[in-house]
Amino acid sequence: MNCILVGPPGAGKGTQAKKIVEKFGIVHLSTGDMFREAKKSEEGISKLLASGQLVPDETVVNMIKKRLEKDDVKKGFLLDGFPRTLNQAEELDKMLKTKNIKIDAVFFVDVHFDEAVKRISGRRVCSCGASYHVDFIPPKVEGKCDACNGDLIQRNDDKENVVKDRLDVYEKQTRPLIEYYKKTGLLVNIDGLKNESEVFEEIKKYIKAK
Template identity: 50%
Template structure:
């Protein structure tokens, strides 16, 4: 089964992808992971990507799609894959479609996890972090003592990108850029919308019901 996962920041896409990857024994393919692995291994495309990353610039589509192509051509993707975080633009979607057809691994479905902006703000703005690497949530995973890390006793803090005004800006950008892609895959009759507002296990079960059709 060949699946792409869509969803805004805070929708739980990464959490679901990890569980789905284990359950179906197919690789979870994240563009961020691919970039880091190629830079670490010093591949030709990785070195090209690093030139842009070191300057704080976006990696060009032609480099990124080359990395995606190489990863999807690996043997562990022969029985399926779970693509996370790609594509993000119509040109990327067009290039991906061409490559997937060329390597005979076309998408079976694009699963879009839908969550309201207000719910996403509540989820993301409640996150708290510690310098030691531990993370918490004021509602869903609070520390034993308010504002204090269970592991090291240091004070917790809210990351700048977890503040409400920043979150709403991120969501506005996501909604603006993603709507054309939603329409793109809906027109291709690949889009399946999933209600992501429920508990993690409920959403996971709903996604599995979709993916089971492509076993």
């Protein structure tokens, strides 16, 4: 089973990715993780990331290509964080074709704009590593960490205006990708408004049926 996971920020992709790779014993190919690894070993990428520039699609596709040469991916993989744009999807397809690798499903976990904003902007974190949500996982005392009594803060990335910008970028860049996969017949729509285990049940049912 080779699959791709897409969806807006706040859809809970990270949680689902972990559950999928654990349950089905496939390899988690996270481009975020690959970047962090490459940063340590590859000077070119390290420089790009440090300068705040976007890593070119070709570079990312090559990174994935190299990763696909390892034996462990033969048991299947889940691609997470890539592709995000139509061009990336096309580049990825070309590369996979040369390696004779097929994608079996593209799971699209969708939540609408307002829900995504609520989910992300409600997050609060403590410097001890604990995390909360003002609506879903509230601390016992407002603004204080249950574990260490430290002050809870809202990450910059989680502030409402920043979240809205991130979602706007997502809408512009990623929506065309959804249409693309719909045409190929690979798209599996998953309702991200359901809770984590219900969302996972849907994905599981689909993979088992395959």
